Amino acid sequence: MNKRSMDINALTIDSARSMVESRRLSAVELAEAHYSEISSRDGTIGSFLTLTRGRALAQAERIDRLAEKGDPLPPLAGVPVAIKDVLMTRGDRTTAGSRFLDKFIAPYDATSVEKLEAAGAVCLGKLNCDEFAMGSSNENSAFFPVHNPRDTTRVPGGSSGGSAAAVAAGFAVATLGSDTGGSIRQPAAFCGVVGLMPTYGRVSRYGLIAFASSLDHVGPLTRTVKDSATLLEVIAGRDPHDSTSADVPVGKYSEECGREVKGLRIGIPKEYFGEGLDPEIREAIERRIDGLREAGCEIVNVSLPHTEYAIPVYYIVATAEASANLARFDGVRYTARSPQTKTLADMYRRSRDEGFGAEVKRRIILGTYALSAGYYDAYYLKAQQVRTLLTRDFQNAFTSVDAVITPVTPTVAFKLGEKTDDPMAMYLNDIYTVTANLVGVPGISLPCGNNHEGLPIGIQILGKHFDEATVIRLAHALEQNQQ
Amino acid sequence: MKVTEKDVAYVADLANLELTPDESTRMVADLNSILGHIDKLNELDTSNVEPLAEVVSAFASAERHGSQKFAYAQRPDEVKPGLSRAVALFNAPDTDGTCFKVPKVIER
Numbered sequence: 001m002n003k004r005s006m007d008i009n010a011l012t013i014d015s016a017r018s019m020v021e022s023r024r025l026s027a028v029e030l031a032e033a034h035y036s037e038i039s040s041r042d043g044t045i046g047s048f049l050t051l052t053r054g055r056a057l058a059q060a061e062r063i064d065r066l067a068e069k070g071d072p073l074p075p076l077a078g079v080p081v082a083i084k085d086v087l088m089t090r091g092d093r094t095t096a097g098s099r100f101l102d103k104f105i106a107p108y109d110a111t112s113v114e115k116l117e118a119a120g121a122v123c124l125g126k127l128n129c130d131e132f133a134m135g136s137s138n139e140n141s142a143f144f145p146v147h148n149p150r151d152t153t154r155v156p157g158g159s160s161g162g163s164a165a166a167v168a169a170g171f172a173v174a175t176l177g178s179d180t181g182g183s184i185r186q187p188a189a190f191c192g193v194v195g196l197m198p199t200y201g202r203v204s205r206y207g208l209i210a211f212a213s214s215l216d217h218v219g220p221l222t223r224t225v226k227d228s229a230t231l232l233e234v235i236a237g238r239d240p241h242d243s244t245s246a247d248v249p250v251g252k253y254s255e256e257c258g259r260e261v262k263g264l265r266i267g268i269p270k271e272y273f274g275e276g277l278d279p280e281i282r283e284a285i286e287r288r289i290d291g292l293r294e295a296g297c298e299i300v301n302v303s304l305p306h307t308e309y310a311i312p313v314y315y316i317v318a319t320a321e322a323s324a325n326l327a328r329f330d331g332v333r334y335t336a337r338s339p340q341t342k343t344l345a346d347m348y349r350r351s352r353d354e355g356f357g358a359e360v361k362r363r364i365i366l367g368t369y370a371l372s373a374g375y376y377d378a379y380y381l382k383a384q385q386v387r388t389l390l391t392r393d394f395q396n397a398f399t400s401v402d403a404v405i406t407p408v409t410p411t412v413a414f415k416l417g418e419k420t421d422d423p424m425a426m427y428l429n430d431i432y433t434v435t436a437n438l439v440g441v442p443g444i445s446l447p448c449g450n451n452h453e454g455l456p457i458g459i460q461i462l463g464k465h466f467d468e469a470t471v472i473r474l475a476h477a478l479e480q481n482q483q
Numbered sequence: 484m485k486v487t488e489k490d491v492a493y494v495a496d497l498a499n500l501e502l503t504p505d506e507s508t509r510m511v512a513d514l515n516s517i518l519g520h521i522d523k524l525n526e527l528d529t530s531n532v533e534p535l536a537e538v539v540s541a542f543a544s545a546e547r548h549g550s551q552k553f554a555y556a557q558r559p560d561e562v563k564p565g566l567s568r569a570v571a572l573f574n575a576p577d578t579d580g581t582c583f584k585v586p587k588v589i590e591r
Contacts, residue, residue: 103574105573107570107573108566199542200539200542201538201543214536214537214538238555243556244539244556246539246543247543247555248543306527308523309523309524309527312520312522312524313524315517315520315521323498327498331576332576332583332585333574333575333583334574334575335574335575336576337576342587343586343587344587344588345499347585347586348499349500349501350501352499352500356500358506358509361500362510362514365491365494365495365500366514366517368494368497368498369486369490369514372493372494372497379521382524382525382529384534385529385532385533385534385535386529386532387534387535388534389527389529389532391535391541422516423517424516424517424520439538440539440541440542465543466542466543
């Protein structure tokens with residue numbers, strides 16, 4: 001294979017790495033081939049905010065020297081990846097999609113980025129996202145929206161819209177995203193790629209710009225289930241820099257791909273298939289469930305009775321945590337300060353007013369309101385109590401099943417501008433994804449065919465805490481099943 | 484519970500945000516729409532339900548009890564290198580090379 005005959009949009013970790021290892025193509029040539037795609041086509045997609053050529057080419061050259069010597073290559077040797085711009089990359093601009101951090105240069109690497117590079121990955125650049133990861137359409141980016149590569153009049157989903165679009169468009173073999181209420185899984189579904197949200201604590205959050213600390217997860221977006229499994233093996237594990245990262249052994253997730261699914265018990269929660277679900281999505285998912293039944297899985301109807309309360313709980317907990325996390329953006333330490341303010345209080349206010357976009361302000365106000373004297377019990381405490389009930393729903397379901405299967409989104413990708421005037425309509429789009437964050441269980445979104453307009457449909461698998469192995473095994477079986 | 488302009492002004496003050504009159508009007512409408520949906524939580528009796536703030540101690544160390552639930556987060560208290568002063572100050576809008584500089588804190 002040479003550069004000309006290479007189908008860049010079909011590359012996987014294995015195929016990219018083996019080209020570099022066999023020296024059919026150098027890591028530098030592979031990176032340049034991706035940069036050339038980005039420069040010719042990302043103008044209409046908008047997935048990248050910053051290209052990190054220096055970083056990428058230095059790493060690619062290092063990999064090529066290893067390959068020339070015939071040294072054993074690390075698991076992601078030469079694989080072109082890109083990073084959601086909420087993760088710190090030392091010496092590179094890191095914006096979180098916010099005006100506030102337009103000129104911010106990250107002083108250190110996020111642990112997940114450090115691990116990717118230690119495994120040989122080549123980081124091409126930083127990916128567009130909703131400001132501080134707050135949004136479901138990527139239209140809250142302070143810089144420019146991302147367009148869905150499958151239909152550029154539509155949103156790619158959010159908040160990791162750039163991460164999903166870059167994989168779908170052939171700009172990177174894999175990307176990192178973050179998921180606080182669906183922000184990896186929903187854009188994966190809208191763009192027709194695979195998105196994996198690991199268990200809370202499975203992947204270090206060190207160097208992730210915090211949105212809601214008890215809900216934030218770092219995870220991969222890829223073209224195949226196996227690639228997500230491989231990336232998870234690389235980025236997972238206890239990190240002394242993140243006290244919430246779990247001290248739980250990391251599995252060989254890629255070896256789950258191809259394992260027998262016969263005998264697995266799959267729960268179908270009726271609350272996820274009710275009113276509001278696009279009938280085409282329902283049919284597509286039911287066909288996959290039939291396929292699993294034929295493969296020997298036991299399909300069990302289960303109930304997660306508090307599901308309808310998940311969105312209210314989520315928008316209290318997430319905004320309360322965000323209002324605290326975003327207090328640090330005060331004009332003192334992080335690049336942006338409103339000019340010519342006379343007093344400290346004035347400087348705080350004006351800097352925050354100029355630095356934050358409308359959705360971020362809305363969430364800070366809502367979160368501050370929910371935490372304020374007189375409302376704390378009615379809103380924040382109440383939401384935390386219902387969070388316990390949501391957790392019990394899953395514990396009960398998992399006594400009788402190994403995993404549950406649900407839709408990812410109630411509809412396929414919507415049009416740009418369609419929901420920007422109605423925040424509640426935008427929030428309801430997260431109805432099938434937020435609960436996993438509140439409960440902390442792992443979830444994956446993978447392609448499940450297209451609707452009549454050719455737009456991708458996603459299917460979601462949710463598993464037990466720290467049981468990514470079963471989630472990946474099932475996801476791989478579903479992926480094979482549709483080919 | 485209806486949120487008023489006055490409530491929004493009070494909360495904006497707590498959050499150190501300055502809202503224009505237009506932003507404030509829009510915020511009142513948005514907050515009432517969102518809180519209207521959130522009021523659904525009152526359908527549930529949670530008087531005997533413990534609140535859940537985080538999931539790690541509940542699941543990553545479910546078999547442990549009391550303070551042992553958080554044993555994974557403990558480490559020896561050793562001095563290790565951190566960010567240098569120059570790196571820590573690098574992104575600040577105003578410094579004197581040693582400290583962050585801010586406008587006057589105390590007004591006469």
